[in-house]
Amino acid sequence: MDKAIVTDQLTRRFGDFIATDAITFSVDRGEIFGFLGANGAGKTTAMRMLCGLLKPSSGHAKVAGYDIATQTELVKKNIGYMSQKFSLYEDLTVKENIRFYGGIYGLSNQRIKEKTAQLLDKLQITKEANQLVSSLPLGWKQKLAFSIAILHDPSIVFLDEPTGGVDPVTRRQFWDLIYEAAHQNVTVFVTTHYMDEAEYCDRISMMVDGKIKALDTPRKLKEQFSAVSMNDVFLQLARQQTVSNQ
Amino acid sequence: MQPIIINNIDKKFGDVKALNNVSFSVEEGELFGLIGPDGAGKSTLFRILTTLLLADKGSASVMGMDVVKDYKKIRRSVGYMPGRFSLYQDLSIEENLRFFATIFNTTVEQNYDLIKDIYVQIEPFKKRPAGKLSGGMKQKLALCCALVHKPSVLFLDEPTTGVDPVSRKEFWEMLQRLREKGIAILVSTPYMDEAVLCDRVALIQKGELMDINTPEGIVRRFAQPMWAVGAGDRYRLMQDLRSYEDTASCYAFGEYLHVTLKSGGAGEDALCQYLSPHQDLTMFRTSAGIEDCFMYLMQEQNQ
Structure with missing residues (x-):
């Protein structure tokens, strides 16, 4: 299987409102795919469907080879998820969080032990293993959250604005982790409001009013829109929508 | 008179030094940016300047009024948009705005000039509850509410965080126009690219100012x-x-x-x-x- 995500006319309506409007695209294995769009463009709805948390109104999609409408439990087992808003339990220690998520994903005790040692060593937080997560700086939390999201070796990880508010150095260290994961053939599906981060993706889709209005590599998108940066591309595409809404 | 003066402010929470010997001042009609990531101390400084928190050491004044002795007067004359959306979610756009005007003993009509540019953009949705607005519209409403009593200084704590690039751009255009009306603005942001839109910026990290300069001046030092x-x-x-x-x-x-x-x-x-x-x-x-x-x-x- 070389496609991590395949969607076909994937649609979700809420009453009269079409949040996600017949989107069709695919993501390759090991690809870093940036999923961009203005607030309210329908990104979250699409992402929730792909994670098996919301049933589509029509259309189909397969994630990690499983149907998102009929095989939701298999989808959930084979993906990782991390968002800026929710990721770790603040009142559990670093180690307890790892054990908790390892248990949730059905890893054996032996495996959890190995993974814990590996992860602490990689993030260089062995000393902090027994500290409450609430006491860690934000940047560390985000890196830990990412590592825990891929603890069960999923083939795809979904990241919903993972770097909001994080300092510029930590933000880049976070992307190092993303690159490393992609290098090990994990597919990364990421949303962000930082347009420089959009440039780090292999390919990018731009959602406007529930539809995918553009999809290509950052370089080709910039050529297509005669833009100097992804920020320019974004402004050109999303501006039309803002005007039509008001 | 300098609208904002900050002298050697220290603030600790337990063992954590949130602010360490912070000093700077903001000139009349200046758009001053406080640039730094989460946890740098930005919000703590805003809360001290808006008289919601006491500093451990140092002093500060807003429009010549002391943040400790004259706190009541300061509250009447500044506009403050906190980092967390803090309007009434179940009141409509219109109701929120009227509520804030009333609190400050004025009316929307009296200072309509100041908010008109911004308000017309959200007016088509004026009956909608604030909780049901998109991120960009919420920010615009919050800005209207912070402006409705015609403050002489405006404190905006991360007004563009989590907002998409289009709404961010529009928001900064609004700030430029407000500055032209002579209002001093202190604005914080974690987005470094927004620094160039300010007259001067202070770079803050771990409670300490690393540099204060014009955006060009900061870049020149590299x-x-x-x-x-x-x-x-x-x-x-x-x-x-x-x-x-x-x-x-x-x-x-x-x-x-x-x-x-x-x-x-x-x-x-x-x-x-x-x-x-x-x-x-x-x-x-x-x-x-x-x-x-x-x-x-x-x-x-x-x-």
Whole structure:
């Protein structure tokens, strides 16, 4: 299987409102795919469907080879998820969080032990293993959250604005982790409001009013829109929508 | 009179130094940016200046009024938009605005001039509850509410966080127009690219100011030569650069990596040679932006 995500006319309506409007695209294995769009463009709805948390109104999609409408439990087992808003339990220690998520994903005790040692060593937080997560700086939390999201070796990880508010150095260290994961053939599906981060993706889709209005590599998108940066591309595409809404 | 003066402010929460000897002042009609990540101390400073929190040490004044002795007067004459959306979610746009006007003993009509530009953009939705608005519209409403009593100073704590690039751009355009009306504005943001839109900025990290200057002035201080480097296999390029012994710093910046060398400009040829096995290699001299400077200063601070 070389496609991590395949969607076909994937649609979700809420009453009269079409949040996600017949989107069709695919993501390759090991690809870093940036999923961009203005607030309210329908990104979250699409992402929730792909994670098996919301049933589509029509259309189909397969994630990690499983149907998102009929095989939701298999989808959930084979993906990782991390968002800026929710990721770790603040009142559990670093180690307890790892054990908790390892248990949730059905890893054996032996495996959890190995993974814990590996992860602490990689993030260089062995000393902090027994500290409450609430006491860690934000940047560390985000890196830990990412590592825990891929603890069960999923083939795809979904990241919903993972770097909001994080300092510029930590933000880049976070992307190092993303690159490393992609290098090990994990597919990364990421949303962000930082347009420089959009440039780090292999390919990018731009959602406007529930539809995918553009999809290509950052370089080709910039050529297509005669833009100097992804920020320019974004402004050109999303501006039309803002005007039509008001 | 300088609208905001801050002198040697310290604030601790337990063992954590949230602010460490912070001093600066904001000039009349100035758009002043406080730039730094979460946890840098930005909100703590805002809360001290808006009289919601007492500093451990130091003093501060707003429009010549002391933040401790004259707190009641300050509250009447400043506009404050806190970091967390704090309007009434179940009141409509219209109701929220009227509520805030009433609290400040005025009416929407009296100061309509000031908010008109912004309000017309959300007016079509004026019956909608604030909780049901998109991120960009919420920010516009919050700004209207902070302006409705015609404040002489405006405090905006991360007004654009989590807002998409289009709404962010519109929001900054509104701030430029407000500044032209002579209102001093102190605004904080974690987005480094917004620094260039301010008259002056203070870079803050771990409770300490790392630099205060105009955006051009900050960038000018970054003296060492820097290259932008790109290649087909980015991951390998980054690994190669990080393990190169002459590399002083290497950070991803959009399409390219920004690299500085310990040997400065003298090492250019050797670096070029070292990277030559890479396919689609591009390498050129580039100038530093605010974010480069911020990271450089962070490195210095950590040493």
